[in-house]
Amino acid sequence: MRIVVGAMGPGRVALVDPSVSLEPFETVTMQEFPAVVRALESRHPRWVWADTRRWYPRLLAEGVRVDRCHDLVLAAALIDHSTTTASARDGGAHPRPAWLPAGPAEAGQAGAVVPVASAAHAALFDLGDFDGETQAPEAAVTDRPRDVRSVPIDAVLAEHARQLALVTASERPGALRLLVAAESAGALIGAELHAAGLPWHRGVHERVLEGELGPKPSPGRKPARMEEFAAEVRALLGAPAVNLDSQVDLLKALRRAGIQVESTSRWELREHEHPAIEPLVAYKKLARLFSANAWSWLDEWVVDGRFRPDYVPGGTATGRWATSGGGALQLPKNVRSAVVADPGWSLVVADAAQLEPRVLAGLARDEAMAEAGRGRDFYGGIVGAGVVETRDQAKVAILGAMYGATTGESGRLVPRLARAYPSAMALVDRAAADGERGASVTTLLGRSSPPPGVEWRAAQSRASQPEATAADERRARSGARDWGRFTRNFVVQGTAAEWALCWMAGLRSRLMAIAGDAAVPEQLAHRSGPVFERIPHLVYYLHDEIIVHTPRERADEVAAAVADAANEAGRLLYGAFPVEFPLDLAIVESYALADA
Template identity: 50%
Template sequence: MTRISLSRLPGDGVLVVEGGGELEQPMADLPGFVAAREEEAPRWVWDDTARWYPPLLAAGVRVGRCHDLRLGRQLLRRAPAADARLLVGPESEHWDRLRPAVAFETGLFAVDEAAERLRADLEDARQLATVAASREPARLGLLLAAESAGALAAAEMTHAGVPWRVDVHERLLAQVLGPRPPRGARPQGLEALAAEVREAFEAPDLNPDSRPELLSALGRAGLKVADTRASSLRALEHPGIAPLLQYKQLAHLFQTNGWAWLDQWVSGGRFRPSYQPAGSATGRWASNGGGALSIPAQIRPAAVADDGWAFVVADVAQLEPRVLAGMSRDRALARSARGADLYQGMVDDGAVATRKNAKLGLLGAMYGATSGESGRMVAELTRRYPDAFGLVEQAARAGERGEVVRTLLGRGSPSLLEGLGEAWDHDPGDAPADPDSRARYRRAYGRFTRNFVVQGTGAEWALCWIADLRNRLWRLGGTGPLESRAHLVLFLHDEVVVHTPAALADAVVEQAAGAAATAGSLMFRELAVDFPLTTSIVRSYADAGKPGAAEGS
């Protein structure tokens, strides 16, 4: 496959390197150049997709493949199968410091001057050599390709945006909070609840947003509590607790998805969040802004498909347990995973008596439950599924020894020092002095590594899924730019939302299922694992999964 690297030049120019040839051209001519070469399906190589791709999308140019050097370097520096020393060379220190761009930066290349004109072709050569010399070049190559495809999908989702009805959102806010307040003031609904809380606790000057003031008021009322979290407050009995809990819920809505959120993140009838691919240690995405990974149920009715269009919402059932079956090559667990409900499959296979026990046991194994009913189920199911339960147990023991673990495709975990802070073995004088504290640190890191291997591999499966799905959606056809065709608009770890012409909705359902099957075969070649999807075809995102929502075939 042809690789074409793009690097910035002084004076708003671009250095294009292909094979042994170099070409300089103005940045303004780049969209036309990329569009013309896309017919050959090259792989574009650049420092950060979030810097290069948005202006191409704005010009109506879609890119099929890329290699994101920032993401690739981040991954290879930590991959146990790769020799990170091969990444050392000219400009290495600047590549190591390169941080992700965000969609709402004022300038396309708003980075520090030292990293402004890095040579993409030189870094690409280092990364290719590192993968080729690694112990697992095929797996690392697949991971790098999926990671970069995810970066393309993230930029496309920000560009296209989620259809969002501002009028519906404002009506929802007004129903629970009252009219929009002046800047810096509480909405009427919150102020009324605050008054109820003050009266109930006989604290006329209480600011319910202040943790110290609230703890003092609770203490004066004879309520002993160490924090003001909702879970702690629910355990208390007092007439002021109910309005206080309601206040905290609505205050959170006001602060995170209120009118200010609408002003900042919704424009032109679209919610345009900013994603950060590989934003967490496991490779899961994070959000640089807008909170796309946690849209609360209260405002989902505002996400409404355009006239003549629909949302296809697809999520995979029990992703991480299925991934555990595949990566451990546990045939018994893979057999239980056939069909829509893995936990019920475990019951049907005679492994446990109830679905609840199946869920307790599997989640307990992945998150390190050692006591109570969950711990008991882990012990029982270990005998039934020794390969799957043994894999997470080995990862936990490795973490307790301070060792790095890896996902199926080769992403490495942070070291114990990175994961638990500089107090651990950074300096003998700084490490916990007593053996009990050191043992707690080890056990905590072991719980992290136990889950890392499964959650990280689940993130890899999801990347393969959306990478294939975005291309399948493009091939469904249509004319014009990305947003005029069926396209991804949301991705939430194990769920995707596609905005599609209504006439193509059933075809989108089929393509989502096909992409899930492809992701499974790419990841787990040695063992067939089912990844069934639950799909809904709806006008409003709030209706997904509800009775009466159209289900895809």
């Protein structure tokens, strides 16, 4: 069952079951909407709405959780730019409505194999209701509204029907259905992560800050430890007035001291021997902590023992998530000790070991590469196969293969990988060649890379003209190689993001089936919101890593569910192909202990 949600005049919400009628079966106010959703959820519908980030938070605040949805904004970003729907779109029979906002494929301009069909697709995501076309009325919206909740129900119905028609007409409808379902599930998860929040102990965080930076400084002042390192650097450089926070000033001071650097990055600084390097690197590390995660960050982002970042599912061209505030995807290790489970609860922390190389092995159906990671550390398996001598060499070689390294240690080792794993290397080489000629590449399930921008194409065009200079040709070659490196990595990183979405979606379903019966202390009640106060729930996601907050007595059961969901995600994407996705799993009271 699908229930399409849209506006029916100011402040009113219309609900339509398009399998029965295109007329609303119910019209309610925004205040009444959560209660109606709660009642209808027992029928296990797929909610179809413009944007989960606009509709779902209100429901969660009222204690209403939905099982599945179709997010039209996220789905359009996939469907309207996938190479698998190109022929269906070329005729102009399915024009994109003006109210849809730009997605990463439009705003982010700076040879995949077909997944094995599996009955598990339908079991996890109930994909059957994506089949066929739905009759649609004429869209009534031409201007993009500021709030997609105001999109009229007729326009929402029309967009839903347009998307179903394009998916059905695509070259790989099964894969694209799975991708749209997984992306929509990710939208629900992103809203739930914000609603539940990541448990955060302010006192622990403050002790970390005092240990690293010294006492909290007065407004406008730097912490004492930073000032100490700054004074030492200035003395050693013989530059008593240099502003260490100004890259221009610092570069001048370094060069005057005989340190010939092109940037102030820690990696380049450490290539030089000078007594000022160590205190300067220490200063930069503390400056990063002070600017990104110090006392002002705590005041803004940690409320009532929870850190609630604003996740943006599908926020990058590859499908990786982004955040619109809080820096959740860049939490430094020295503040992770502040992520502490509530009394009586535990954290189940899991990350997928060497995810991207395993994804590449499955994408290319490279059995030798898959064997390297079977039942063991992937890089150790490459060493064991005699491809390289050390684990560090294996890691450097794999990164070089996925990012297009041609020089240095990576460039030296990549040819060994090509001999050992020809199918995998041929896949990324083809993706790079496609990018170099300006073509889009596509992930396993159907997400396609954005085309290069106008300046890139202009540079390629200039280089092909009879009057082109040597400089024009160099710029064009350099631009082509850069874009080829992007597309080379896109197919791997994008497919890894698809695996992670399937992992989390499967885990989300499992967690809701694990009832938590732990008593919740009164002072902790509702910190995670009314939906999650007694059940295990996801509280953090970082590309290939997740954290579940669970009643302590359910921790082992949750850990097993996390591992089962990872195995299922592998089967969804690769069927019977024998690529494994092992996890590093830990049940801890503090995030910092997960790596212990």
